[in-house]
Amino acid sequence: MPEEAKTSGGGGDSGDIYNVQAAEILANEARLLPINEAAPIYEKLLATFPTAAKYWKQYVEAYIAANNNEATKQIFSRCLLNCLHINLWRCYINFIRRVNDKRGSEGLDETKKAFDFMLNYVGNDAASGPVWMEYIAFLKSMPAVTPHEESHRMTTVRKVYQKAILVPTNHVEQLWKDYENFENSVSRTLAKGLLSEYQPKFNSAKAVYRERKKYIDDIDWNVLAIPPTGSYKEEQQCMAWKRLLAFEKGNPQRIDAATANRRVTFTYEQCLMYLYHHPDIWYDYATWHAKNGSVDSAAKIFQRALKAIPDSEVLKYAYAEMEEARGAIQAAKTIYESLIAENANVTSLAHIQFIRFLRRTEGIEAARKYFLDARKSSSCTYHVYVAYATMAFCLDKDAKVVKVAQSVFEAGLKRFMHEPGYILEYADFLCRLNDDRNVRALFERALSLLPPEESIEVWKRFVQFEQTYGDLSSMLKLYGSLAMLIKRVGLSSEARGPEFSAGTHSKEVEEILKMLTPSTMSFVKNLPAIEGDLTGPSPDIDVVLSVLLQSTLPVAQNVAKAGGVSDLSAVGRSGPNQNGSVHRPPRDGQSSRRKDIERQGAKEEEDAAVKSRAALPRDVFRLRQIQKSRGGLGATAATQSGSSAFSFSAGGSAFSGGGSAFSGDQSASTD
Numbered sequence: 001m002p003e004e005a006k007t008s009g010g011g012g013d014s015g016d017i018y019n020v021q022a023a024e025i026l027a028n029e030a031r032l033l034p035i036n037e038a039a040p041i042y043e044k045l046l047a048t049f050p051t052a053a054k055y056w057k058q059y060v061e062a063y064i065a066a067n068n069n070e071a072t073k074q075i076f077s078r079c080l081l082n083c084l085h086i087n088l089w090r091c092y093i094n095f096i097r098r099v100n101d102k103r104g105s106e107g108l109d110e111t112k113k114a115f116d117f118m119l120n121y122v123g124n125d126a127a128s129g130p131v132w133m134e135y136i137a138f139l140k141s142m143p144a145v146t147p148h149e150e151s152h153r154m155t156t157v158r159k160v161y162q163k164a165i166l167v168p169t170n171h172v173e174q175l176w177k178d179y180e181n182f183e184n185s186v187s188r189t190l191a192k193g194l195l196s197e198y199q200p201k202f203n204s205a206k207a208v209y210r211e212r213k214k215y216i217d218d219i220d221w222n223v224l225a226i227p228p229t230g231s232y233k234e235e236q237q238c239m240a241w242k243r244l245l246a247f248e249k250g251n252p253q254r255i256d257a258a259t260a261n262r263r264v265t266f267t268y269e270q271c272l273m274y275l276y277h278h279p280d281i282w283y284d285y286a287t288w289h290a291k292n293g294s295v296d297s298a299a300k301i302f303q304r305a306l307k308a309i310p311d312s313e314v315l316k317y318a319y320a321e322m323e324e325a326r327g328a329i330q331a332a333k334t335i336y337e338s339l340i341a342e343n344a345n346v347t348s349l350a351h352i353q354f355i356r357f358l359r360r361t362e363g364i365e366a367a368r369k370y371f372l373d374a375r376k377s378s379s380c381t382y383h384v385y386v387a388y389a390t391m392a393f394c395l396d397k398d399a400k401v402v403k404v405a406q407s408v409f410e411a412g413l414k415r416f417m418h419e420p421g422y423i424l425e426y427a428d429f430l431c432r433l434n435d436d437r438n439v440r441a442l443f444e445r446a447l448s449l450l451p452p453e454e455s456i457e458v459w460k461r462f463v464q465f466e467q468t469y470g471d472l473s474s475m476l477k478l479y480g481s482l483a484m485l486i487k488r489v490g491l492s493s494e495a496r497g498p499e500f501s502a503g504t505h506s507k508e509v510e511e512i513l514k515m516l517t518p519s520t521m522s523f524v525k526n527l528p529a530i531e532g533d534l535t536g537p538s539p540d541i542d543v544v545l546s547v548l549l550q551s552t553l554p555v556a557q558n559v560a561k562a563g564g565v566s567d568l569s570a571v572g573r574s575g576p577n578q579n580g581s582v583h584r585p586p587r588d589g590q591s592s593r594r595k596d597i598e599r600q601g602a603k604e605e606e607d608a609a610v611k612s613r614a615a616l617p618r619d620v621f622r623l624r625q626i627q628k629s630r631g632g633l634g635a636t637a638a639t640q641s642g643s644s645a646f647s648f649s650a651g652g653s654a655f656s657g658g659g660s661a662f663s664g665d666q667s668a669s670t671d
Contacts, residue, residue, distance in 0.1 A: 017048050018226040027055055035062045046079075051225050051273040053085035060088075064095060084269050085221075086127045089118050093131070108142055123163075124266045126209065126216055129171025132164040136178070154186060158194075165202045168209030168253065176202045208253045215244040225276035238278065241271045245284075261292060279305070279312045286318070295326055311345065317353060329361050348381040355388055364395060382422035385412035390429065402433065417449055420457050427461060436469055452485060459485075467517070 026045055030038040042059040049055060056079040063072045076092050096114040100107030115135045122128055139157050144150040161179040165172060179198075183191035218240035220233075228234065248267045251260040268285045275281045282305035289298040302319035309315060316335055323332040336357055339350040351374040359367040371388045374380050385408055393405035409426045416422040423446045430439045443462040447455055459482070466475050 018224075020224050020226065023049065023224065027058060031058060031062075035066045035068070038062055049224050051083055051276050053079075053083040053088045053273065054222070056083055057085075057088045057091050060091060060095075064091075069099060081121070083273060084122050084125070084266060085273065086122055086125050086131070089122050090131065093118055093134075111138065112142075119163075122266070124167055124263045125270075126169055126212055128167065129164075129169035129175065132160070132167070132169070132175060133171060133178070136160055136164070157182065158186075162198060165198060166205055166253075166255070166259075168205045168212050170209070170213075172202070172205050172209055176206075204253050211252060212244075212247065215240065215247050219244070219274075221274075223274055225274055227277040238275060241275060241281075245271065249288075264288070276308055279309055279315050282308070282315060283318055286322070290322060295322070298322060313339065313347065313350065320353075320357070324357070324361070332357065333361070346377070346379045348379065348383045351377070351380060351384045352387040355384075356391065359391065359395075364392065367391070382412055382416040382419050382425070385409065385416070386422065386425045393429070393432075405429070406433075417446065418454075420446075420450065420454055423450075423458050424461055427465070431465075439465060440474070447481075 023045055026041055030041040030045075033041070039059075039062075042055065042062075045055050046052065046059065056075065060072055060075045060079075063075060072095060076095070080089065080092060093114055097111050100110045103110070115131075115138065119128070119131065119135065123132070136157060139153065139160060142153055144153045161175065161182060164175045165179055169175075180191070180195060183194055218236075220237060223237065245264070245267055248260075248264045253260075268281075268288070271281060272285070282301065286298040286301040286305065289295070289301060299319070299322065302315060302322070305315050306312070306319070316339055320332040320335040323329075323335065336350075336354045340346055340354060351370075355367045355370055355374070358370055367388070371384070374384055389405040389408040389412075392401055392408070395401070406429070409429060412422060413426070423442065427439055427442055430436075430442065443458065443465070446458055447462070450458060463478065463482075466478050470478070
């Protein structure tokens with residue numbers, strides 16, 4: 001092999017066996033070499049590009065030029081059925097005619113068989129018109145000594161003409177003219193009836209060719225078959241082939257089903273010359289055969305597909321399901337076992353699909369035995385545990401089976417506690433059992449082990465669970481844990497209000513905040529600042545909740561106050577009365593009314609402060625925290641003008657919500 005061809009990549013990766021530029025260089029170099037030196041190059045090229053008709057044609061022409069007929073026949077036998085390219089097949093028929101040219105009647109018979117063989121495979125090609133014309137000319141040239149032989153020859157020529165004018169090719173009009181002349185030359189009386197019968201069929205073929213040509217012109221017939229790269233040109237070619245296939249499947253010529261199916265088959269075979277490594281084309285081809293009732297043909301297509309793309313799991317699953325559907329259980333099992341045998345490439349999906357197959361065909365016990373083996377594999381992910389446990393649970397709701405399913409989930413926890421997806425699957429399973437106690441225990445256990453950046457989805461699900469099924473105490477406890485997490489991952493305690501969203505807190509905190517309800521998020525953003533060392537001891541959440549829940553909140557005063565504010569706002573607004581006139585409040589008396597409202601608000605503040613002092617806890621730690629928080633209480637109250645806030649601050653953890661203010665001691669602050 002020339003050194004230049006070995007190293008040149010045509011701008012591509014020299015290590016890529018599907019380097020098209022390098023392949024072209026090799027082919028050009030081989031053309032200049034003697035066949036004994038060029039043969040290894042061609043073999044290498046065709047091992048990589050087995051459907052490259054131009055390389056096969058170049059290879060076989062080299063042997064024809066060397067007059068090596070045996071080698072030529074062997075190459076044709078290897079390539080013709082997989083490369084339905086008209087130029088390659090014309091090379092074949094020319095070789096057959098040359099070989100049989102001097103063999104007399106025997107040679108003529110061989111040539112006729114070769115023409116029939118060729119037209120049976122590529123006679124539906126849009127470019128096959130010249131081949132039909134060549135065949136007809138060959139038939140007309142055959143000697144006919146007796147009237148019987150002459151009659152037989154004319155009948156054979158007529159049949160070929162009638163076939164040719166039904167194919168939408170580039171020479172269909174010329175073929176029709178030749179057919180008219182042929183019939184008129186034989187018998188004008190007979191010609192009139194035959195031509196009137198075939199005229200509509202010819203017109204249909206001519207119209208279909210015009211439509212067919214639009215799809216054919218979009219196809220590049222010179223590209224090599226390489227694995228999908230996702231390039232724009234590749235996508236365009238895929239779409240062009242699929243449009244042509246859809247056109248042929250629609251049977252636009254309204255011919256009989258058998259002939260229409262042959263055309264679709266021919267189009268698929270041509271398509272696979274260029275999209276040889278595309279599993280979706282193979283899959284469509286096989287399923288098309290199956291839908292048309294030829295399951296055996298579909299099985300053969302799947303077998304060819306797996307030779308072309310041996311690592312395609314999609315094709316293997318589809319093939320196995322088809323075999324199972326037609327009752328070939330052992331054949332389907334062999335396919336699954338071939339998937340599992342590939343230890344280096346086996347996936348969890350392969351394990352799961354095989355478990356389900358065994359359950360369907362051999363029973364749950366066979367599936368269980370395989371699961372026990374599969375879980376020892378390094379390729380076994382948590383999905384295998386989930387699939388087997390849920391399958392066992394759904395098949396039988398018996399208490400023993402439920403316990404088995406739960407034990408599978410528990411066994412998986414030892415291995416996949418770090419997987420948020422597994423935690424969520426297990427939580428869903430426990431929810432189906434109405435086991436809320438274990439759901440909470442699972443979430444708390446997982447969140448204590450998962451790093452913050454990996455726990456976002458678990459927090460979301462936990463919050464959703466508590467909001468849906470929890471009570472106030474459990475929700476407040478969860479929000480407290482969230483606040484502790486926010487502090488732990490580095491959220492600045494000063495981040496509040498409009499500046500919060502643009503603060504310096506981490507992305508993890510942003511994700512955690514997004515899963516809160518709007519009211520809770522607003523609460524967290526308005527937490528008061530905590531002075532002093534944030535690394536000190538934190539109070540027990542249970543103690544916090546007990547203090548909070550035992551407090552007597554001035555609900556009645558707030559309701560009254562809210563009503564007063566509402567009345568004030570109603571009085572201060574101008575609006576239409578019932579009769580449609582606009583009511584404007586009188587100016588005199590406004591000042592005295594406002595002073596009365598302010599005095600009432602101050603009195604309510606004073607009453608709330610007295611009650612809060614009466615409810616002070618006796619915990620020394622809490623009293624110290626209350627004293628520290630009083631310094632910033634005024635500022636906190638000042639920032640909440642026109643509304644009341646409910647806040648609790650302890651060692652860096654905080655809650656907030658609408659209502660009254662609670663900051664260790666109870667106070668109400670109204671501007």
